[in-house]
Every structure is written in C-alpha cells, then in structure tokens.
Amino acid sequence: MHKLVRLDHAHVWHPFTQMRDWLRREPIVITSGQGAVLRDMRGREYLDANSSIWTNLHGHNHPKLNAALKRQLGKIAHSSALGFANEPASGLAAELVKLANPKRSASSPRRLQKVFFSDDGSTAMEVALKLAYEFTRRTRGPKTKPRFLSLAGAYHGDTVGAVSLGHIDLFHKAYGGLLFKTDQVMSPYCYRCPFNRAKPERADARKTRKCNWECVGKVEAKCAAARKQGNPYAAFVFEPLMQGAAGMIPQPEGWLKRVTDIARGHGALLVADEVMTGFGRTGSVFASQTESVQPDFLALAKGLTGGYLPMAATLTTQRVFDAFLGEYEEFKTFFHGHSYTGNQLGAAAGLASLELLARSTSVAARATLEKALRRELKSLWSLSNVGDVRQVGLVAGVELVRDWRTREPFALAERAGIRVCEAMARRGVLTRPIGNVVVLMPPYCTTTAQVKRMAGALYEAVEEVLGG
Numbered sequence: 001m002h003k004l005v006r007l008d009h010a011h012v013w014h015p016f017t018q019m020r021d022w023l024r025r026e027p028i029v030i031t032s033g034q035g036a037v038l039r040d041m042r043g044r045e046y047l048d049a050n051s052s053i054w055t056n057l058h059g060h061n062h063p064k065l066n067a068a069l070k071r072q073l074g075k076i077a078h079s080s081a082l083g084f085a086n087e088p089a090s091g092l093a094a095e096l097v098k099l100a101n102p103k104r105s106a107s108s109p110r111r112l113q114k115v116f117f118s119d120d121g122s123t124a125m126e127v128a129l130k131l132a133y134e135f136t137r138r139t140r141g142p143k144t145k146p147r148f149l150s151l152a153g154a155y156h157g158d159t160v161g162a163v164s165l166g167h168i169d170l171f172h173k174a175y176g177g178l179l180f181k182t183d184q185v186m187s188p189y190c191y192r193c194p195f196n197r198a199k200p201e202r203a204d205a206r207k208t209r210k211c212n213w214e215c216v217g218k219v220e221a222k223c224a225a226a227r228k229q230g231n232p233y234a235a236f237v238f239e240p241l242m243q244g245a246a247g248m249i250p251q252p253e254g255w256l257k258r259v260t261d262i263a264r265g266h267g268a269l270l271v272a273d274e275v276m277t278g279f280g281r282t283g284s285v286f287a288s289q290t291e292s293v294q295p296d297f298l299a300l301a302k303g304l305t306g307g308y309l310p311m312a313a314t315l316t317t318q319r320v321f322d323a324f325l326g327e328y329e330e331f332k333t334f335f336h337g338h339s340y341t342g343n344q345l346g347a348a349a350g351l352a353s354l355e356l357l358a359r360s361t362s363v364a365a366r367a368t369l370e371k372a373l374r375r376e377l378k379s380l381w382s383l384s385n386v387g388d389v390r391q392v393g394l395v396a397g398v399e400l401v402r403d404w405r406t407r408e409p410f411a412l413a414e415r416a417g418i419r420v421c422e423a424m425a426r427r428g429v430l431t432r433p434i435g436n437v438v439v440l441m442p443p444y445c446t447t448t449a450q451v452k453r454m455a456g457a458l459y460e461a462v463e464e465v466l467g468g
C-alpha cells in the first residue's frame with residue numbers, strides 16, 4: 001500500500017463519508033493542480049468538475065493568486081484582528097462593500113456597510129444568525145424570542161446554529177436534541193411541485209406550465225401567521241437563485257423578489273446565504289443582485305479567496321452595527337470572534353481573486369463557459385435515467401431517476417449518484433453527487449473542450465451504471 005494511503009487510512013476521518021466504504025479502497029490522493037486539472041500521486045489527471053466542492057473560481061495554481069500570497073507571506077501570515085487592524089483585511093472589506101452595493105448611495109439605509117470576518121460558510125452564517133437575533137431583541141425589546149424562517153431543504157452549514165437553520169433531515173435529524181427550532185417553508189422545487197406538473201423535460205415547458213405561485217403564497221401565509229401570533233419572524237434566511245445542497249434547486253424568475261418583499265413587509269430581516277452563489281457563480285457578482293434584492297445580511301465564504309484558503313465574511317448595514325454601540329459598561333459589544341478572524345493570507349488571496357473576477361476578459365470567459373455548459377448538457381435529456389437538468393450560471397444539477405416518464409426517484413440506499421460519480425472518476429472527471437443529483441460546477445478557467453469532457457463523462461457514466 002502506498003505510504004500516503006496508509007497514513008490516510010490510519011488517521012484521517014473524512015467529512016460526510018461512510019468511513020467503512022472509504023477504508024475498502026485506495027483513495028485518489030491529490031498532489032497538485034493546474035487550472036481545472038487535478039493530479040494524483042499516481043500521475044493520473046482529472047478535471048475538477050465541482051470546483052473542489054464549490055470553492056475554486058479561477059483554477060488551481062493560479063499565477064496571480066500565488067504571487068499575491070507570496071507577497072503577503074514576505075510581510076506576515078497572521079496577526080490577530082482582536083486588538084489590531086491589518087492591511088489586507090481592511091482592503092478586502094472595502095472591496096466587498098463596493099461589490100455589495102452597486103449604484104447605492106453612501107447614505108442609503110440598505111447599504112451593506114460593515115464586514116465581520118470569520119473562517120467558513122458555517123461561521124459566516126452563525127455570525128448573521130447571532131447578529132439578527134440580538135438586533136431583534138434590542139429593537140423589539142429583551143422579552144422577544146426571535147424566530148427564524150428558512151426554506152425546505154435549506155443547508156447553511158454544519159455548526160449547531162447553522163444546522164438549526166437547515167432543513168435536510170438526513171444531516172439534521174440526528175442532532176435534533178441539540179438544535180433550536182426554526183420554521184421551514186416550501187421552496188420552489190418546480191420539478192417536483194405538488195401544485196402543477198411542470199414538464200422541464202419538454203422544450204415547451206414554459207407554455208404548458210400552470211403556475212400560480214403557490215409556493216410564494218406559503219411564504220406569505222407563514223409570515224402573516226407569525227405576525228398574528230404577536231411574534232413576527234426576526235429573519236428570513238435563504239440561498240438566492242439556487243439552493244445548493246438541497247439538490248441544485250433553481251428558483252423561477254421573480255420568486256426571490258416576491259418572497260423577500262413579503263418577508264420584509266412582515267418585519268423580517270433578510271439573510272442571504274451566498275456561500276455557494278457568490279462571486280459570479282450564477283452570473284451577477286452576487287445572486288441576490290439578479291433580482292435586485294438587497295439583504296440585511298450577506299454571508300460569503302467558499303469562493304471568497306478564490307478557493308485558496310478558509311475565510312468568510314458577513315456583511316451588514318450601519319443600522320445593525322449601530323445597535324451594538326454603547327458605553328463599555330453597557331456591554332452592548334458583539335461578543336463573538338475566531339482566532340483567525342481577518343487573517344492576512346486569506347485576505348490577500350481574496351483581494352487578488354476579486355481583481356481577477358472584475359477583469360473584462362474573465363467576465364467574457366464566464367459568459368462563454370456558461371453557454372458551452374448549457375450546450376453540452378442538452379445531450380443528457382436523451383437518457384431515460386435523466387429526469388431533470390438544471391442550470392443557473394455556472395452551476396448545474398442533473399437529477400437521476402428510474403424513468404424520466406414517471407420521475408420515480410432512486411432509493412438513497414441504491415447509491416445511484418455515488419456510482420455515477422465513481423464511473424465519471426474512472427473517466428478522469430471528479431465531482432460529488434447530492435443524493436440522486438450529480439453536480440457540475442466548473443472553475444471559471446475551464447475550456448469549452450474540458451466542459452465537453454465533463455458532460456461526456458457524465459453521459460457515459462449514466463449509461464454504464466444505470467443502463468441509459
């Protein structure tokens with residue numbers, strides 16, 4: 001057995017992994033990467049078809065990001081934000097504020113003006129949650145018990161607060177006793193909508209679909225009921241445009257604007273979890289901007305450093321910030337922080353990544369790649385085990401079913417998604433499924449030829465594993 005495999009098998013516990021399955025085989029051990037390509041210890045090459053779980057933007061081993069990190073490393077790697085300011089963190093905060101407020105005047109109350117740094121998506125959401133909780137108590141009175149509303153299938157991270165906001169039974173049930181209660185409301189999963197029979201598998205889907213926005217009505221009903229009970233929701237928490245871990249579920253045009261207007265109208269703060277959708281992944285820099293939705297909290301992580309280092313940010317308004325101001329002895333301070341908050345290396349990578357993101361060549365490349373992905377995914381409709389193909393920007397989810405006519409799902413125990421991804425790996429394409437949904441999320445540097453290989457591997461894998 002290779003030494004690296006022996007060490008891994010002896011000591012490393014992998015996330016979201018049945019370790020008994022893991023220990024039965026030799027894992028792919030990644031040793032280097034270049035652009036959209038990953039290389040393993042045996043010299044094999046793979047395409048990184050999910051951007052290393054949704055984190056990588058511009059490709060691996062990028063000369064600009066590498067140079068920015070080396071420059072920063074020549075100065076200092078880390079000093080604490082608890083007690084001290086630092087150069088790259090201040091610069092990154094300013095850039096994030098600029099990006100989050102396109103065309104918004106400096107005095108607008110909706111302006112996202114303040115940035116709280118943390119380490120990953122879960123902590124960015126914990127920060128938003130705690131701030132929204134405490135802000136609500138300070139504005140509505142200390143007797144208030146702030147309540148939260150989030151979407152069916154929501155995923156906001158794995159720490160206890162973030163899990164409480166989520167609604168994926170498989171991940172969340174076991175920890176029920178640890179969690180606080182939040183309400184959930186129907187999300188617009190059109191392919192399995194109980195109110196109409198949308199037919200995404202047909203080209204004339206939009207015409208045959210009879211949608212009366214029942215899912216929007218559910219949000220209205222929930223918010224109205226909470227208000228009637230005398231305790232309106234403190235916050236509505238959502239992933240804008242596309243829910244990721246729920247199974248790459250896109251929201252129909254207009255849904256986000258409608259539900260956020262309703263929630264806000266009933267007094268809720270808006271918490272946008274853009275951990276997956278941020279930084280151009282869905283088209284606009286932030287997905288909320290596509291529907292002109294300005295949240296009160298914006299959580300960012302994964303792509304913030306271009307996929308290089310763990311760093312996250314929670315943006316919020318001056319109004320929220322001001323509620324935590326006071327004399328020292330009033331103890332209105334936000335008592336929260338992490339050892340690596342505002343880390344210089346992460347911030348330097350973030351600044352370099354944002355610079356790349358803004359380049360006109362990179363904007364054009366993303367548009368070209370998005371079209372190429374759409375074109376390549378079309379062929380999948382001919383497979384009888386493909387029920388739905390969903391794409392928003394550079395995120396795609398392909399839902400596998402027993403038969404596209406009946407839309408009957410595979411039982412989770414059949415591991416259909418996992419087996420298809422294993423067959424893709426044998427073809428040199430790496431990605432992970434979410435249940436029966438196979439994810440394609442190429443880094444922005446992916447060439448059209450590489451996208452073709454990703455979709456081609458998926459096509460062949462479905463044929464090989466499921467029979468068509």
Ligand SMILES: *Cc1c(COP(=O)(O)O)cnc(C)c1O
Nearest residue numbers: 120121122155156157244275276
């Ligand atoms: C990945 C993800 C998170 C959690 O981020 P981590 O960095 O894994 O803690 C939260 N929200 C969304 C939408 C995500 O995709």
